[in-house]
Amino acid sequence: MQIQMLAVGNKMPAWVSSGFEEYQKRFPRDMSLDLIEITPQKRGKKAELGKIKNQEGEALLAAVPKGNRIVTLEVHGRPWTTPQLAQQMAGWQMDGRNVSLLIGGPEGLSDACLAAAEQRWSLSPLTLPHPIVRVIVAESLYRAWSLNNNHPYHRE
Numbered sequence: 001m002q003i004q005m006l007a008v009g010n011k012m013p014a015w016v017s018s019g020f021e022e023y024q025k026r027f028p029r030d031m032s033l034d035l036i037e038i039t040p041q042k043r044g045k046k047a048e049l050g051k052i053k054n055q056e057g058e059a060l061l062a063a064v065p066k067g068n069r070i071v072t073l074e075v076h077g078r079p080w081t082t083p084q085l086a087q088q089m090a091g092w093q094m095d096g097r098n099v100s101l102l103i104g105g106p107e108g109l110s111d112a113c114l115a116a117a118e119q120r121w122s123l124s125p126l127t128l129p130h131p132i133v134r135v136i137v138a139e140s141l142y143r144a145w146s147l148n149n150n151h152p153y154h155r156e
């Protein structure tokens with residue numbers, strides 16, 4: 001299975017990139033975690049933020065390969081514990097489709113992205129900065145994988 005993280009934002013600080021890569025490189029060959037960055041729209045003084053959100057949403061959805069399961073990252077999504085996430089991951093593998101995880105920019109995800117989601121995942125009731133979200137998602141997925149594969153990384 002391939003898990004594709006589609007995230008609005010580029011030119012991340014080095015600590016974000018190295019934090020993400022630290023977990024990305026731990027995934028086994030049969031479950032890759034790939035990151036695709038969507039270039040944010042320009043935010044000038046007169047920028048219409050709703051329009052920007054929709055344009056970024058269109059770019060996110062255009063980058064989803066046909067047939068992928070779409071999972072959005074949202075404050076108001078489902079808060080999964082690690083065992084629940086591990087269960088979800090096992091279900092994704094059984095289902096056989098690849099997974100696209102959508103992470104919005106400062107304006108969040110467009111209505112079209114939310115409507116396209118099969119599942120909506122919340123990491124916390126707090127609104128988190130999008131660069132940090134990618135690192136937490138990478139770590140949480142690795143932890144869920146380790147639980148499903150009896151790897152000692154995760155301890156209850």
Ligand SMILES: C[S@@+](CC[C@H](N)C(=O)[O-])C[C@H]1O[C@@H](n2cnc3c(N)ncnc32)[C@H](O)[C@@H]1O
Pocket residue numbers: 072073074075076102103104105106107108109121122123124125126127128129130133
């Ligand atoms: C800075 S937040 C966007 C805030 C925006 N005002 C909103 O209401 O969505 C950027 C992105 O990070 C992700 N995100 C932020 N906090 C999150 C959380 N607690 N759980 C899941 N995803 C989160 C979402 O994908 C969000 O679109």
